[in-house]
């Protein structure tokens with residue numbers, strides 16, 4: 001059994017959807033020059049209960065207001081600034097991280113009536129927002145010597161063609177049977 005006094009910092013212990021959200025969040029923070037360190041991800045219920053006891057039936061300052069946390073549901077993570085001595089003192093740092101989270105549809109604990117600035121979480125219906133660096137333009141491909149017009153999607157230096165367009169060029173019929181989220185890395 002895991003030590004209830006120790007925080008798990010492994011992003012891979014989050015739900016697959018929360019892993020996508022957390023990695024996107026970290027990517028955006030990095031792009032913005034924010035030096036983020038993950039301090040906790042998944043929290044077993046016995047650790048949540050142990051933290052709840054702190055400042056109540058056990059000595060110390062109160063650190064949590066609830067026994068029902070999204071950490072136990074693998075949907076939340078906590079951060080600090082990765083600079084020794086400034087881990088929690090730089091409110092501008094947390095505000096910038098909060099802005100990035102908002103842009104990604106991630107809930108920031110800093111917006112709550114009892115703020116929890118290091119805390120970020122998602123709900124089960126969270127969806128990754130469309131990347132803004134996507135560009136769609138009309139292009140022409142040549143298949144078997146025949147020119148065909150298709151949408152070309154440029155993203156991260158790669159040009160993509162929609163499967164549906166390409167199938168049409170080949171005279172094939174395509175329909176969508178549904179999808180599941182997949183981790184990017």
Ligand SMILES: [Zn+2]
Pocket residue numbers: 071076077078118119120
């Ligand atoms: Zn938290």
